[in-house]
Amino acid sequence: MPGRRNVLYLLTIISLLTGLFTGRAEIFNIAYLIAAIMVLSFIWTWLSLRGISLRRSTRTRRSQVGRVFAESFAVRKTGLLPKLWLEIRDHSTLPGHYASHIAPTLLGGREYTWEVETVCATRGEFQLGPLTVLCGDPFGLFRSTRRVGATDRLMVYPMTVELNRVILPVGFLSGGDAQRQLTHQVTTNASSIRDYVPGDSINRIHWRSTARTGDIMVKEFELDPLVDIWLFSDFSAASLVEDPAYKRASRHGSFIPSPARIPPSTEEYGAIIAASLAKHFIDDERVVGYAAYIPYRQIFQPDRGNRQLTRIFQALAGARSTSNLSLREVLSLETHQFTRGTTVMIITSSLQQEWIHEAQVLIRRGIRPICVFIDPHSFNQQLDSSSMRGMLQLAKIPTIIVSKDDDIAAALEQRPA
Numbered sequence: 107m108p109g110r111r112n113v114l115y116l117l118t119i120i121s122l123l124t125g126l127f128t129g130r131a132e133i134f135n136i137a138y139l140i141a142a143i144m145v146l147s148f149i150w151t152w153l154s155l156r157g158i159s160l161r162r163s164t165r166t167r168r169s170q171v172g173r174v175f176a177e178s179f180a181v182r183k184t185g186l187l188p189k190l191w192l193e194i195r196d197h198s199t200l201p202g203h204y205a206s207h208i209a210p211t212l213l214g215g216r217e218y219t220w221e222v223e224t225v226c227a228t229r230g231e232f233q234l235g236p237l238t239v240l241c242g243d244p245f246g247l248f249r250s251t252r253r254v255g256a257t258d259r260l261m262v263y264p265m266t267v268e269l270n271r272v273i274l275p276v277g278f279l280s281g282g283d284a285q286r287q288l289t290h291q292v293t294t295n296a297s298s299i300r301d302y303v304p305g306d307s308i309n310r311i312h313w314r315s316t317a318r319t320g321d322i323m324v325k326e327f328e329l330d331p332l333v334d335i336w337l338f339s340d341f342s343a344a345s346l347v348e349d350p351a352y353k354r355a356s357r358h359g360s361f362i363p364s365p366a367r368i369p370p371s372t373e374e375y376g377a378i379i380a381a382s383l384a385k386h387f388i389d390d391e392r393v394v395g396y397a398a399y400i401p402y403r404q405i406f407q408p409d410r411g412n413r414q415l416t417r418i419f420q421a422l423a424g425a426r427s428t429s430n431l432s433l434r435e436v437l438s439l440e441t442h443q444f445t446r447g448t449t450v451m452i453i454t455s456s457l458q459q460e461w462i463h464e465a466q467v468l469i470r471r472g473i474r475p476i477c478v479f480i481d482p483h484s485f486n487q488q489l490d491s492s493s494m495r496g497m498l499q500l501a502k503i504p505t506i507i508v509s510k511d512d513d514i515a516a517a518l519e520q521r522p523a
Contacts, residue, residue, distance in 0.1 A: 111247050114140050144247060150187070151248035154241035157185015158192070158212075160254055162235070167258065169226045171265035177205060177234070180219040183212040193240040200224060200232040200260060201355065201363050227363035229264045229377060229423050233257055263419040264377040265368070267515040269386040273522065274449065274476070298326045334408040335387050336444060337418070339380045339398040339425070340454035342436070346427035347372045347455060347482040347489065358426045370510055372455035372480045373427045378514060379453050379478055384418045394418075397440050400425035405443065432456070437464040446472035455480035457494050462501050469503075476522055477505045484509035499523070 121137035124130075161180040169175045183189050189212040196205035203224040212218060235257040242249045299312050302322035315323040348371035353362045361369040368374055380396075387394045388410055395408035396418045404421045406414065429436075433456045441464070444450055450468060452475055454461070465475045477498055483491040498505045504522030508514060 110245075111144070114144055114247070143245065147243035147245050147247040150243040151241070151250045153185075153187050154189060154243070155239060155250050155252040157183060157187060158189065158239070159184055160194070160237065160239065162237070162256075164234070164258070164260075168261045168263065170263040171226050171229050173226055174223050175200070175203070175226050175260065175262075176221060176223045177203075178219065178221045179205065179207065180217055181209050181212070182217040183215065188213050189241060190244055191241065195238040195240070197236055197238065198232065198234045199355075200226070200234070200262075201228055201360070203232075226262045228360040228369075229262050229374075230360035231424050232260045232262065234260055261420060261423050264374075264381045264422050266378065266382045266385050267518075269382055269515055269518055271519055272383065272386055273519065299323045300326055334393050334395055334445065334448045336395040336397060336408070336448055336450045337380050337383055338437070338440075338450055338452045339376055339396075339400075339422075340433045340436070340452065340456055341373065341376065341398055341400045341425050341427045342429045342432055342456065343427055344432055344458060345372065345454055345456040345482075347485040349485065358428050368514075370485060372482060372485060373425070375480050375508060375510075375514070376427075376453050376455065377422045377425055379480070379508065379518065381419060381422050382514065382518065383451060383453075383478075384415055388412075388415045395443070396421065397436075397443065398425065399429040399431055399436055401429035405440070407443075432458055432461070434458065434461040434464050437461055437468075441468060441471075441473075444468065444471075444473045448473050450475045451478060452476070453478045453480070455482045455485075457482060457489065457491060459494060459497050462497055462503065465503055466501055475503055477503050478518070479505050479507050481507055481509045484511070 118137050118140045121133050121140065125133035125137065159182045162177065164177050181192060181194065191211065192209040194207050194209065198205060203222065205222045207220050209218045237254040239252045239254065240249055299315050300323065302324050306324045310324040312323045312325050352364055352369050354360065355362055368378065384394055384396065391410060393408045393410050394414060396406040398404050398421065400421060406417050433454055450473055452465065454477065468475050479495070479498065481491050482489045506518060506520060506522050508517045
């Protein structure tokens with residue numbers, strides 16, 4: 107475009123100079139015509155992005171690795187001036203999401219729509235938008251730009267694998283003492299009654315007390331006296347092992363999509379394992395807690411239901427192995443969260459054996475640890491994990507081994523060694 111304008115500037119100057127030397131009116135008319143075209147083109151371009159409306163809509167702000175994320179766009183002409191073309195550029199950060207588009211000529215009140223579908227290839231929190239709209243004049247001399255700054259966020263949860271069963275050692279599924287901990291869920295343990303408040307469901311109403319008092323009374327429930335299951339994810343920087351050939355969008359950002367189904371990183375395997383176990387136990391109506399430093403502290407007290415699963419998925423979506431605290435230090439800080447009889451599943455790839463001492467302290471307190479060990483040797487052949495596996499065996503900590511390229515579902519369904 108600047109090149110075209112420069113040519114017209116040059117022609118205008120030549121025409122004026124020629125007209126001055128020759129005195130011919132036709133030469134001046136040519137100069138005036140070129141100048142008029144440029145002025146009209148500039149005005150057209152200035153008005154081209156006025157009188158349009160742009161709409162962007164999505165079905166959901168949450169997705170999961172492997173699922174399709176869909177967006178729809180619509181642009182409508184609301185002014186009098188026809189729009190010969192509109193270029194819409196999208197600046198979203200979701201990898202592989204190409205929503206930029208060129209809309210054809212818009213006349214009258216016509217609306218042009220298009221849809222974009224993208225397979226989510228990596229977990230994380232991504233920005234949708236902003237948009238930049240470009241338009242120009244019929245001669246291609248000028249271009250006008252308008253930025254639509256509206257943005258939104260898309261949360262992509264980690265991939266999960268379907269688990270038919272998770273074999274816990276004998277005694278790990280036994281019941282325990284009533285926990286005296288109230289929950290919003292309806293369980294088999296009704297502990298007390300209280301006055302009805304708006305929002306209470308009908309199935310919580312205690313009809314006998316309602317009939318006796320004349321006021322609507324509802325039941326309070328406690329968690330079942332089954333042992334809690336805590337998922338403890340190790341996202342320490344010291345435990346991270348990954349293939350350097352696979353690139354990230356930024357230093358600690360999400361992986362750039364690649365042909366590999368799962369990026370060869372202990373971080374990604376840890377997120378998938380934690381998400382899959384959480385989904386399995388919550389679908390099985392077990393009470394699940396979650397703890398991790400990702401790198402900031404995330405502690406979700408034991409609960410059940412989809413709300414608890416959503417919390418865990420949201421934490422895992424943006425989890426990065428950047429914590430400066432070692433697994434031993436984190437276990438030492440958070441052991442007060444675990445009550446006697448609790449099952450703690452520690453998901454780690456750490457080769458630092460100091461954390462095993464903390465796990466033995468848990469055993470002496472009546473807490474049952476299980477280690478899901480993501481073998482770092484399978485990610486980097488120069489690392490030796492045999493000593494770590496031997497120490498876990500000597501400490502009598504039940505262990506499930508997951509290696510790179512393993513079938514994660516089959517690995518988690520095996521009996522702990």
